Amino acid sequence: MNTVYHIPAMLKETIEGLNIKSEGIYVDVTFGGGGHSRAILEAGAGHLYSFDQDADALSNAIDDERWTFVHSNFRYLRNWMDYYGVKEIDGLLADLGVSFHHFDCPERGFSFRFSAPLDMRMNQTAKRTATDIVNGYSEEELAKILYLYGELKNGRQIAHNICLSRSKNPILRTEDLVAASRIPAERSKELARLFQALRIEVNDELSALREMLVAARDLLKPGGRIAILTYHSLEDRLVKNFLRSGNLEGTIEKDFYGNNLSPFELIEKGREASEEEVARNPRSRSAKLRVAEKK
Ligand SMILES: C[S@@+](CC[C@H](N)C(=O)[O-])C[C@H]1O[C@@H](n2cnc3c(N)ncnc32)[C@H](O)[C@@H]1O
Known part of the structure; x- marks a missing residue:
């Protein structure tokens, strides 16, 4: 196993964006290695609830009485806040x-760089793995996922190749999927997109994000901030439209005088990591930071 659990992207910019109020109640819905969570506590938060659906993240637990770990999918944000008796929050971060x-x-089977069972579950107790999807979905369903979540223009062809291959032998390992897709090894960006598409489907990432955004909007106090780091255009579009309009449809409602009735004021509109950060941490290259304040 690697020693670095995670290097947080745009740490300083994110913390500045959250404008932490001392004694305020904050939620980090994506704890991971805890880099952002630690910085939120260091900035003076009164209490921080950190969610992660992967039990491995608990190896980064923070020894601080102001900190509570919630081992759950963030789609249940509202239920957990009810459970802890939290009616309003001062800020929320999603990385x-x-x-x-x-x-x-x-x-864990997330990477085509290693030979491994085709798993890709963030929550290791979830029932459905990437193997189930690759072998169980129809060609049409697979094509849709590859096109939508991987933005693979040749998604139909790849789905066809996968179905042809699985009719001979089941696809059980990462290398089986690479071979079945017939994407040449040198087209690594395409392979990354194939794996990304499956990962999003396995973990139902977009539905969880939609549910969390609505709960976050309702929980935020006026003046409270929401900061979101996105890594691919589909989730970024969803977040961008939500923060502009305050609803999942992205419909901007206006009053009689033409004033935007969105509950949010935009603070950061898709900031990217600096060149210096990308040089130090190449995985921050695709990160976009969006921040909004509840009116
Ligand atoms: C990009 S990492 C966050 C890194 C973190 N900001 C840090 O400083 O180390 C995303 C984390 O969120 C978790 N995660 C992703 N989607 C989730 C969801 N729907 N519910 C709960 N945790 C989720 C993943 O397991 C992963 O540990």
Whole structure:
């Protein structure tokens, strides 16, 4: 296993964006290696609830009485806040997707760089793995996922190749999927997109994000901030439209005078990591930071 669990992206910019109030109640819905969570506590938060659906993240637990770990999918944000008697929050951070730990842990099956069972579950107790999807979905369903979540223009062809291959032998390991897709090894960006698409489906990432955004909007106090780091265009579009409009449809409602009725004021509109950060941490290259304040 790798020693670095995760290097947080745009740490300083994210903490500044959250504008931490001392004694305020904060939620980090994607704890991971805990880099962002630690910084939120160091900035003076009164209490921080950190979610992660992967029990491995608990190896980074923070010894601080102001900190509570919630081992759960963040789609249940509202239920957990009810459970803890929290009616309103001062800020929320979501640093979406997987951690370095997921990519660098061969046995988790997130990376085409390693030979491993085709798993890709962030929550290791979830029932459905990437193997189930690759072998169980129809060609049409697979094509849709590859096109939508991987933005693979040749998604139909790849889905066809996969189905042809699985009709002879089941696809059980990462290398089986690479071979079945017939994407040549040198087209590593395409392979990364194939794996990304499956990972998003296995973990139902977009539905969880939608549910969490709505709960976060309702829980935030006026003046409270929401900061989101996205890593691919589909989730970024969803977040961008939500923060602009305050709803999942992205419909901007206006009053009689033409004033935007969105509950949010935009603070950061898709900031990217500096060149210096990308040089130090190449995985921050695709990160986009969006921050909004509840009116
Ligand atoms: C990019 S990492 C976060 C890294 C973290 N900001 C840090 O400083 O180390 C994303 C983390 O969120 C978790 N995660 C992703 N989607 C989740 C969800 N729907 N519910 C709960 N945890 C989730 C993953 O397991 C992973 O550990």
